Amino acid sequence: xxxxxxxxxxxxxxxxxxxxxxxxxxxxxxxxxxxxxxxxxxxxxxxxxxxxxxxxxxxxxxxxxxxxxxxxxxxxxxxxxxxxxxxxxxxxxxxxxxxxxxxxxxxxxxxxxxxxxxxxxxxxxxxxxxxxxxxxxxxxxxxxxxxxxxxxxxxxxxxxxxxxxxxxxxxxxxxxxxxxxxxxxxxxxxxxxxxxxxxxxxxxxxxxxxxxxxxxxxxxxxxxxxxxxxxxxxxxxxxxxxxxxxxxxxxxxxxxxxxxxxxxxxxxxxxxxxxxxxxxxxxxxxxxxxxxxxxxxxxxxxxxxxxxxxxxxxxxxxxxxxxxxxxxxxxxxxxxxxxxxxxxxxxxxxxxxxxxxxxxxxxxxxxxxxxxxxxxxxxxxxxxxxxxxxxxxxxxxxx
Amino acid sequence: xxxxxxxxxxxxxxxxxxxxxxxxxxxxxxxxxxxxxxxxxxxxxxxxxxxxxxxxxxxxxxxxxxxxxxxxxxxxxxxxxxxxxxxxxxxxxxxxxxxxxxxxxxxxxxxxxxxxxxxxxxxxxxxxxxxxxxxxxxxxxxxxxxxxxxxxxxxxxxxxxxxxxxxxxxxxxxxxxxxxxxxxxxxxxxxxxxxxxxxxxxxxxxxxxxxxxxxxxxxxxxxxxxxxxxxxxxxxxxxxxxxxxxxxxxxxxxxxxxxxxxxxxxxxxxxxxxxxxxxxxxxxxxxxxxxxxxxxxxxxxxxxxxxxxxxxxxxxxxxxxxxxxxxxxxxxxxxxxxxxxxxxxxxxxxxxxxxxxxxxxxxxxxxxxxxxxxxxxxxxxxxxxxxxxxxxxxxxxxx
Numbered sequence: 001x002x003x004x005x006x007x008x009x010x011x012x013x014x015x016x017x018x019x020x021x022x023x024x025x026x027x028x029x030x031x032x033x034x035x036x037x038x039x040x041x042x043x044x045x046x047x048x049x050x051x052x053x054x055x056x057x058x059x060x061x062x063x064x065x066x067x068x069x070x071x072x073x074x075x076x077x078x079x080x081x082x083x084x085x086x087x088x089x090x091x092x093x094x095x096x097x098x099x100x101x102x103x104x105x106x107x108x109x110x111x112x113x114x115x116x117x118x119x120x121x122x123x124x125x126x127x128x129x130x131x132x133x134x135x136x137x138x139x140x141x142x143x144x145x146x147x148x149x150x151x152x153x154x155x156x157x158x159x160x161x162x163x164x165x166x167x168x169x170x171x172x173x174x175x176x177x178x179x180x181x182x183x184x185x186x187x188x189x190x191x192x193x194x195x196x197x198x199x200x201x202x203x204x205x206x207x208x209x210x211x212x213x214x215x216x217x218x219x220x221x222x223x224x225x226x227x228x229x230x231x232x233x234x235x236x237x238x239x240x241x242x243x244x245x246x247x248x249x250x251x252x253x254x255x256x257x258x259x260x261x262x263x264x265x266x267x268x269x270x271x272x273x274x275x276x277x278x279x280x281x282x283x284x285x286x287x288x289x290x291x292x293x294x295x296x297x298x299x300x301x302x303x304x305x306x307x308x309x310x311x312x313x314x315x316x317x318x319x320x321x322x323x324x325x326x327x328x329x330x331x332x333x334x335x336x337x338x339x340x341x342x343x344x345x346x347x348x349x350x351x352x353x354x355x356x357x358x359x360x361x362x363x364x365x366x367x368x369x370x371x372x373x374x375x376x377x378x379x380x381x382x383x384x385x386x387x388x389x390x391x392x393x394x395x396x397x398x399x
Numbered sequence: 400x401x402x403x404x405x406x407x408x409x410x411x412x413x414x415x416x417x418x419x420x421x422x423x424x425x426x427x428x429x430x431x432x433x434x435x436x437x438x439x440x441x442x443x444x445x446x447x448x449x450x451x452x453x454x455x456x457x458x459x460x461x462x463x464x465x466x467x468x469x470x471x472x473x474x475x476x477x478x479x480x481x482x483x484x485x486x487x488x489x490x491x492x493x494x495x496x497x498x499x500x501x502x503x504x505x506x507x508x509x510x511x512x513x514x515x516x517x518x519x520x521x522x523x524x525x526x527x528x529x530x531x532x533x534x535x536x537x538x539x540x541x542x543x544x545x546x547x548x549x550x551x552x553x554x555x556x557x558x559x560x561x562x563x564x565x566x567x568x569x570x571x572x573x574x575x576x577x578x579x580x581x582x583x584x585x586x587x588x589x590x591x592x593x594x595x596x597x598x599x600x601x602x603x604x605x606x607x608x609x610x611x612x613x614x615x616x617x618x619x620x621x622x623x624x625x626x627x628x629x630x631x632x633x634x635x636x637x638x639x640x641x642x643x644x645x646x647x648x649x650x651x652x653x654x655x656x657x658x659x660x661x662x663x664x665x666x667x668x669x670x671x672x673x674x675x676x677x678x679x680x681x682x683x684x685x686x687x688x689x690x691x692x693x694x695x696x697x698x699x700x701x702x703x704x705x706x707x708x709x710x711x712x713x714x715x716x717x718x719x720x721x722x723x724x725x726x727x728x729x730x731x732x733x734x735x736x737x738x739x740x741x742x743x744x745x746x747x748x749x750x751x752x753x754x755x756x757x758x759x760x761x762x763x764x765x766x767x768x769x770x771x772x773x774x775x776x777x778x779x780x781x782x783x784x785x786x787x788x789x790x791x792x793x794x795x796x797x798x
Contacts, residue, residue: 057673072488085670086728088698088721089471089751090631116669118713119702119724126703147709165673223683224623224662232489243674250678261682263623265664270515271484273787274456274564275642279649281783283660284622299487303518304525310546314517316795322487325518328798329485332791339786352488384680387738388672392731396715399727 001195001359002295003206006334006344016202019370026380027162028365031170032193036185039172042155043179048104048134050079052094053177054124055108056116059138060084061240062169062361063177068236069357070183073298078181086116091123100128104180105135108173110165112143115392130154138172164380166244167365170358184354191358199366207363210345211370214262214288222288222343225262226280229292230269230330233352237292238266241364248368250384251377260375270329277333281340288343292360293330296351297323400594400758401694402605405733405743415601418769425779426561427764430569431592435584438571441554442578447503447533449478451493452576453523454507455515458537459483460639461568461760462576467635468756469582472697477580485515490522499527503579504534507572509564511542514791529553537571563779565643566764569757583753590757598765606762609744610769613661613687621687621742624661625679628691629668629729632751636691637665640763647767649783650776659774669728676732679741687742691759692729695750696722 023029053060060082067080081094105124109117124130130152137149138157149156157172168174170192179185198204214225227241242264250261265287267276280287302321308314317325337344347363349356372379422428452459459481466479480493504523508516523529529551536548537556548555556571567573569591578584597603613624626640641663649660664686666675679686701720707713716724736743746762748755771778 056670061674072492074492085631085667086721086725087629087631087669088696088700088725091721092698092700093471093473113710113713115713115716118707118710119716119719119721122703122705122707122713122717123700123721125707126705144709144712148707151708223685230486232484232486239674246675246678246682247673250680250682252681259681259683261678263662263664263678263682263686265662268484270486271455273784274646275460275638276645277787278781278783279645279660279662281649281786282651282658283645283649283662284658286622287662297487299491301487301491301522304521306521306525308517308521308524308547309550310543311512311517313543314512314514314521316792317514317518318521320795320798322485322490322518322522324798325795326485326487328794329787329791332787332794335790336787382677384677385672387680388676388728388731388735391734392728393715395727395731396719396724399719399723 001350001356001363002348003204004346004348005206005209006338006346016200016208018373020200022369025162026369027160028164028167028170029196031163032189032196032362034171034189036175036179036189039157039175039179039185042176046104046180048078048102050081050098050103051106051177051180052081052083052098052103053106053108054083054117054120055106056084056114057243058165058168059108059110059114059117059173061166061236061243063174065236065240066169066174066178066183066188066357066361067181069233069352070354072233072352076181076183080177080181083120086119091120103134105130106138106177107135107145108138109143109145110140110159110168112139112145118145136176138176166247167380169240169361187354188358191355192362194355195359195362195366206345207367207370210367211374213343215371215374222286223261223263224265224287226265226267226276226287226289227292228267228269228272228289228333230326231294231297232268233294234292235268237357237360238268242266244364244368247382248372248379249375249377253376254378255376260377262371269333270326273329273333280337280342285342289337291330291334291344291346293327293346293348294352295348298352299323400749400755400762401747402603403745403747404605404608405737405745415599417772419599421768424561425768426559427563427566427569428595430562431588431595431761433570433588435574435578435588438556438574438578438584441575445503445579447477448501449480449497449503450576450579451480451482451497451502451504452507453482453504453516453519455483455513456642457564457567458507458509458513458516458572460565460635460642462573464635464639465568465573465577465582465587465756465760466580468632468751469753471632471751475580475582479576479580482519485518490519502533504529505537505576506534506544507537508542508544509539509558509567511538511544517544535575537575565646566779568639568760586753587757590754591761593754594758594761594765605744606766606769609766610773612742614770614773621685622660622662623664623686625664625666625675625686625688626691627666627668627671627688627732629725630693630696631667632693633691634667636756636759637667641665643763643767646781647771647778648774648776652775653777654775659776661770668732669725672728672732679736680739684741688736690729690733690743690745692726692745692747693751694747697751698722
């Protein structure tokens with residue numbers, strides 16, 4: 001991963017020591033060093049053709065982000081699907097697309113009481129009684145879902161207690177489904193570990209500089225961060241980033257009653273150059289931009305060296321690889337945004353591989369934790385979603 | 400379509416007369432009344448199994464929005480695909496998923512000189528020389544692409560001159576591909592026409608009230624509008640809305656040099672209840688919310704009346720249809736947001752059908768036009784994207 005800053009670096013007061021202390025109580029920091037033997041052993045034993053994750057929010061977005069990134073060439077033998085909504089159309093379509101008899105289901109819920117996921121579990125259990133051969137459970141130790149799993153003699157994987165849902169992709173929550181379909185989770189963790197080491201050994205202060213800049217300007221002017229990702233393979237990653245950023249950074253401050261927040265916006269280039277870019281260029285100057293790129297797309301298809309009558313002016317693109325064309329488009333956007341003074345940074349991944357996405361995931365978790373501390377908010381809770389849950393329970397009881 | 404407002408109606412000074420005058424020069428207003436005989440005749444003649452649209456931004460987002468909404472049950476005989484990016488991975492994967500020999504391609508570009516689309520056209524033309532049997536052209540009269548089409552004796556459909564790209568979905572840009580795969584475009588236009596008539600006969604002032612509220616508060620506080628759509632079938636519609644809103648409403652004012660803008664944010668429920676909702680509830684109070692719902696999902700699957708050991712508390716959802724569950728979730732979000740004073744309105748579509756989406760499309764085009772006039776900006780240009788295009792040309796010439 002290569003990072004470029006398009007703003008002056010703010011001298012970064014040492015957050016690193018304080019962050020080191022937090023690693024004692026917040027679990028995600030230490031996931032790169034976890035033992036994965038049991039996961040690998042289980043993955044090897046799975047012979048099913050399809051894997052379906054039943055999980056919503058933090059229980060599915062992370063694995064979806066990594067899978068859709070790495071499966072860009074549709075090259076895995078097993079198919080991975082997600083039942084991540086109560087939308088009946090999605091439930092019916094996704095189930096219709098697979099043979100349910102050669103499918104391993106995984107129910108993932110940290111609390112073990114997520115109404116969406118348990119309702120889908122029941123819907124499926126009625127069709128084909130679940131047992132050890134077709135369902136596994138991933139949940140907190142001691143949850144009601146764990147006890148259900150024990151009652152059916154299922155394989156159970158425990159989520160570390162101190163790892164929150166949206167920070168759990170590098171725990172069993174993400175690793176188990178990903179390993180089962182054949183993704184190299186060792187390399188994934190290696191990428192995360194390298195990023196971690198660069199940060200704690202102070203060899204990479206890109207994250208600190210971003211944290212300081214975005215924070216120092218937020219109160220004055222910049223309330224949104226656009227992640228402008230130049231490839232469709234990032235669509236899942238964008239959704240993961242939106243959850244991480246929105247749910248971690250929209251909060252009341254710890255030492256005041258003020259509401260603060262940074263709004264995440266996920267964009268895909270070049271499509272959104274023909275859409276959202278106009279607003280960044282000429283709307284209110286309240287947005288910072290992070291451009292996310294891939295150096296090596298692993299494909300050489302290019303614009304052929306031919307002329308079409310009356311379209312000769314477009315021959316300017318002849319012989320350019322499409323991978324280079326999309327990156328030239330990214331660079332043009334960067335140059336245009338920089339010209340008008342939009343706070344800007346660029347992340348370039350080496351390739352579409354496990355190590356690159358592992359680095360990127362850890363980079364964003366770390367950045368979010370640092371920004372939250374600077375904003376004086378708790379990055380790990382989500383009190384604002386409780387009211388809706390209470391109202392829903394009431395409505396369900398009455399219906 | 401049913402609309403509910405959760406804020407006091409602002410007495411609406413008559414914008415209707417002014418808007419009537421605009422219908423003389425701005426083309427999208429009059430699309431519901433266009434003649435479609437030629438489109439229907441052409442659609443009937445197409446025997447290909449697949450249709451691929453080569454087009455980006457306004458040339459593809461509209462048809463994609465309608466197709467992904469209506470194709471929720473994957474029930475059309477023909478498959479519709481979009482080549483809407485220079486991303487080599489997308490180009491390779493989408494082409495690999497179809498038999499190119501039973502495919503009708505449609506190149507859509509208003510200017511006729513879109514570098515992304517023409518480059519893809521050349522890539523395909525090298526593989527299999529295009530002719531009248533496998534390619535049609537949709538473009539402005541007199542464009543270089545029209546002339547290319549004439550040189551190959553292709554079928555050509557003209558985009559009305561005074562209809563801009565992002566307002567063109569109800570013109571040939573959207574109607575031709577949609578009609579070819581079997582969508583009832585007559586019903587689509589009927590929905591648009593009914594909405595139009597309700598507005599101009601002053602029987603529906605929901606749009607005016609929204610325009611006034613969003614505008615009257617924007618300068619003080621609310622800079623973003625979240626479209627919280629409760630079904631995955633709206634994912635394409637959300638992208639269309641984001642383009643329409645961002646590219647139309649992020650501008651310098653006409654009678655000043657001030658930059659203004661409203662930031663569109665597309666959300667999908669219930670997924671984003673486990674993500675973005677926290678930020679709306681407890682972040683900076685700078686967001687208005689529009690909840691988009693479907694009354695009749697056309698499917699009856701429900702949570703079965705069974706108990707799972709240790710999970711009996713979740714029996715609260717038993718016997719509830721998933722379609723009702725997702726709508727209860729929407730109503731819970733509405734109630735929670737209303738409780739904390741978020742400016743809010745609700746749009747409920749009757750069903751997943753042509754008429755409903757036609758209404759919705761026209762509703763948003765009209766709303767955007769009204770908000771733009773109130774903001775004193777030109778809703779129909781996009782000067783902010785030109786700089787990036789100039790830089791790209793320069794970079795391509797040098798590469």
